[in-house]
Amino acid sequence: MKRMVEVAVLFVIKKIGIAVACETLKLAKPLLGNNSEMRMTLPVNMKLIKDELEIINAFLKESGINGCNSEIIEMWTRQVRRLAYDMEDIVDQFMYVIGEYQLKESWACVRKVFKKHHCSFSLDEIAAKADIINKELVELSNRIGRWTQLIPGVSYNLATNYDSELLYQPGHDYSINDNELVGIDHNREILIESLHLQDASLRVIAIWGMGGLGKSTLVNNVYKNETIASNFSCQAWVSVSQSNKIIDICRSMLKEIYGNDNRTFDAGSMNSAELRVELMKILDKKRYLIILDDVWTADTLIKIREVLVDNGLGSRVIITTRIEEVASVAEDGCKIKVEPLNDHDAWLLFCMKAFPKTRNHICPTELHQCGKDIVEKCDGLPLAIVAIGSLLSLKTRNIKQWRLFYYQLISELHNNENLNRVEKILNLSYKYLPKYLKNCFLYCAMFPEDYLIHRKRLVRLWIAEGFIEQKGGCSLEDVAEVYLTELVQRSMLQVVARNSFDRIQCLCMHDLVRELAIFQSKKENFCTIYDDTHGVVQLGFDPRRMSVLQCNNNIQSSIDPSRLRTLIAFETCKTSCSWYSSIPSESKYLAVLDLSGLPIEAIPNSVGLLFNLRLLCLNDTNVKELPKSITKLHNLQTLNLERTQSLKFPQGFSKLKKLRHLLAWKLLDATYRSLNNWDSMEPFEGFWNLKELQSLNEIRATKVFVAKLGNLSQLRALSITRVRSSHCLQLCNSLSKMHQLSRLHIRAINENELLFLENLTLQTPLEKLDLVGCLSEGTLESPFFSAHGSQLLQMELAWCQFIGSPVAQLSKLSNLTELRLTRVDTCQQLDFHGKLFQKLKKAVLWDLPQVNQICIHEGALVSLECLHIDSLKKLWDVPTGIEFLSSVKEAYFTRMNSEFVRNLQTGKLNHIPKVYWSTEGVSSVETEATNLTEPTSTNPQWRILGGSGWVFI
Structure with a gap:
């Protein structure tokens, strides 16, 4: 605290x-x-x-x-x-x-x-x-x-006392026996194999993952194995977390070694240099196995490594850590990431602990569902499963008692002595966070349980809150992404998805980590979570930040919003939206107002009173018009109007000089069948004065706009629509003045308008480029592609024409990780020759009307992980050579003809773990999988073809 x-x-x-x-x-x-x-x-x-x-x-x-x-x-x-x-x-x-x-x-x-x-x-x-x-x-x-x-x-x-009681000591009883170890067999085999490697040099093996996953338990299981121990003449287990001082670690190591040999050792009388010399002397002639448990910094490990002699006898050092950076010190092939238990193993472990005396540890039928709910709350964390299961083994096997325990589970974690260790071990990760990460971490608890937190949204929220400090020439967004990566590396956040060039797309928090973060936030009055799902709402005193998950009309009388600085309401909170209209006039200090996904239709004029407002998110609402007073929000950094009806800005909007992200567009065609399937914002007078603008998506091209666009030289992401042929020369000239641009989307006004981009030049390489519309001859040979094409990572070509195969013309883009070809007029056969697109991870071929054959040659697309083919009506058979794509993890074949679907059963796809398919008119599917791939229709229907046969969802 x-x-x-x-x-x-x-x-x-x-x-x-x-x-x-x-x-x-x-x-x-x-x-x-x-x-x-x-x-x-x-x-x-x-x-x-x-x-x-x-x-x-x-x-x-x-x-x-x-x-x-x-x-x-x-x-x-x-x-x-x-x-x-x-x-x-x-x-x-x-x-x-x-x-x-x-x-x-x-x-x-x-x-x-x-x-x-x-x-x-x-x-x-x-x-x-x-x-x-x-x-x-x-x-x-x-x-x-x-x-x-x-x-x-x-x-x-007393700070060190908090840690010392949590140290893992091999041989101590932690209420889990070897025959109760589940879900670790694979990692155990890898660890044993690493110890037995026929390599005489010293090797460091890293076991890493979030707290409570059983890293130390796994290592101890191997460490005390007599067969393995017999291969080493010297062993020591040192808990590093109690001290980062090398002198203390060396002293502990020597005590362990001497103690195992039944020899006395006066470590207290030796200084640092003497300890190092003594340790190196002992280790020099022995094949040793050292366990360094709970290492928190890479620097500590590097310093310890200096005293560990590489004597050419095949010695091994095993470290456990929660931090990826520390694990990276280990050699390639010697890093083992421990993941949460799967549902089956989690249930098995729970039953072992909850019903230890029952034959085969069978859960009574009446307790089964409640037990499942409890295990689900543990989210695969062995520490919590063991502690909770052991506690329940002492309770009466009564559904009422168990259900009461479930509802009070989080409270029990804080107050029950038998579960207190779970909380403390998880809190250690929070305790050791650097100061600059603490607010960022607690902020993530404001999102609902199991919520997918998108990187861009979180980064912009952190910046609006003032959590991010400028560092050197880096932008605030760059620094925030470094913070985000560090939280992931420290196992505080879990990555759910990355894009094709390995950038984090969305994350989530482990359920128990989130609950403990909420508890800490309430204790610190950092934020308040308003959720009346169960009819009970606990509010912190004088809340400064509030996350509204579920609410009713009572919320207005429940809180005093006068000191509120952050309000985030989630789409789950749709029952009562009238309260939000009063917020601007009652919460004058508000810096963050995020009403994404709520069915609100207007923003009150009083929003102009929010002198401190830095972020206003109205995306996915029904807002049709912005009030004139919005021009008074001089501190506003982010305005998100995506998927709303509001695409016009009041006069004077360009006075908002601190704007960094301006996002506005609305969907017109949910089938994504037309070039202009969404509408974009109208340019406003004076937009060229927004010198801090980083993202501008989507905006219509006009003669004045393309001429003045070059003034926004600091732009990093630009999406421009309704581009005419007459705009292109000036547009290319303006783009050439931008020195930070990394993502560019250019869309023609219609399918017949020619885009003259052969003179396109940029000062820096792009990460992502989308060109939508007919391209003039020579576009792919423009100065941009000659200078920077090999550095492009993601590209989409749509509604354009090629003489011959686009694959051959794009082959020079050697570093592409994602390629999308959408509604492209091309030849009948697409050939992916050997050594082509060696780094491509995702390929999307969508609505290519002429294509009737796809050939993949051996050696091509060797890194491909996702293949998506959609609406290729003339394609009758699966791509030839698809069996060469050994790295593909999932394939999508959507809205294909019935003959193609019949040919899916030929067995050519058995090596692909997941295959999804759909056809127009299929109705015998039980479940829709609307989030499995790109949006292709309003109600896509799917079947899954597994590697071992048909699986229906």
Whole structure:
């Protein structure tokens, strides 16, 4: 809890630093010296508050307070956080006043603005509040000193105690026997094989994955195996998590080695150099096996490696870690990632622990469904399954008792001593997170259980919250993606899908990790989850961030939104949307307003009062028009209007100079059968002034737009539609001025309009390029393709024509990982020759009217993982040579003719794990699989052909 207070304090210190910077105070000088003594003291008080908070932060850090359970300390840190939040509000008010003054250039105009908007604060009020906070902080600092001296039980050095009780010790009883180890056979075989490798050099083997997966249990099972132990003359097990000091690790290692030989060893009398020499001397002549359990940093492992002698005797070092970066120190082929148990193994383990005395550990029929629900909540985590199953073995086998336990499961994790170890082990990962990742991690708990969190959405939310700091020449988005990757590498988030060039697309949180994050968030008043699914809502005091999962009309009377800074409402919350219209007028500090997917039709004009708003998401709503007041949101960074009816912007919209992402389009044709199957936003006057804009999707081409587009040289993603032939020369000229562009989509106004892009040049390579419309001759030989074509990763060509095969003409794009050919007029046969597209992972061939044969030669498409063929009406047989595609994991054949479907049964696809197919008019399918591939119709219907036969879904 104290660590999170540090994060909150640091966040406010940074904000105050901006507010009292010389540039800001220079702008504020005319306002601060307006014959008001209180107003004149405002900068002084803000600096004093900043200094006091810095001292408090240093105290929190230096005293080792994190892990102290004193109620006095807990109460004191809550008060520090409250004052930090109060100060954050004051800083935001102050910066708003300064910003308005700078825009209007006169204090009279600011007063006029306040009066017009019924603004509830003034500079005098801001100054008075800052003075009060300064005095309260001084008193708070004095108070902690008094009380900690009076009560002798308060200690500041308990952090290590929290870890030591969680250390895994081989040979100790952790309530799981060897015959109860399930789901580890495969990893155990790999580990044993790595130990037996005929390689005389020292090898490091890494076992990694999130906390509670049984990494240490797996290693211990192998470590104590007598056959394996007999192959090593020296063994030691060292729990690293208790110390990152090499001297302590060496001392523990020597004690283990001497203890196994029944020899005494006085480690306490030796310094670091002596310990290293002694350890290297002992290991020099022996084939040793060292276990380094729970390693947290790669640096620690590298330093330990320096004292581990490579004596050419085939010694082995096994490490367990939760962090991918640490595991990467191991050699290739010596990294084992431990995954959660599958449903079958999870149920088997649960029954072993819940019914230990029952023959074959059979679950009684009346408890079966409840037991399944409990196991599902554990989400494959052996630690939780063992702990919960063991606890249930002591309870009466009564469905009422079990169901009550299920409903109270999360509470039991926090309060039941038998389950407390589960919480503590999972919380270790959170405890060891760097400060800059803590807020980012807790924020993910605001999403519903099992929710697919999309990378772009999460990154933009983090930036809007102010969690991301600029680093060097990197954009905020780049830094945020580094944070995201680090959370994945630390096993705090799980990757659900990556795109074809291995970039994270969407993620989720493990159920128990999310529940513990929610508990921590509530404890820290970081955020509140509003969910009345079961008729019970628990709200944190004075919520600053709120996630609404399910709600009814009572929500308005349940909370005070006056201090709310973040509101995210999910599409599951559709029963009552009237409440949201009152939010702008009641939550003046709001920075994030995400109403994606709600059936709202309008945004109130009062949205203009949200001076602090940085992100407004209205995608997938029924909003038809934006209020004029939106032009007052000068801090707005992201506006998402995708799949809405609102594609026009009010006059003055270009005043929103801080916009980074502007996204707006609506779907016109759900079958995706026409070139213009969606509509895009109209260009607005002055768009060229948005110098911070990173993403602009989708916008219509006009003569003025393509001429001025070059002013947005910082754009990274651009999607431009309704392009005419007459636009192309100027468009190419404007695009040549962009030095950051990585994703480009160009779409013609209709199927017959010719796109003259043979003069296309760009300063930097693209990751992704979509060209939709007839291409002029020579486009694929343009300067862009000559200079950067080999670096292109993803490409779509649609509604264009080729003389001959497009495959041959695209062969120079040697690094493509994804290729889509949509409604392309081409030859009758597509030939993928040997060595062609060696890095391609995904190929989509959609509605190619002339194609009646596809040939894949041996050696081509060797990296292909996904093949999707859609609406090739003249294709009667599966692609020739498809048996060469040994890397394909899934294949989709959608809306194909009936003869093609009959030929799927020839056995050529048995090597592909999953094959999905559909035909027009098939009606004997039980389940729709609408999310299995690209949207191809409003109601696609599927059958699955498995490698071992037919499987219907």
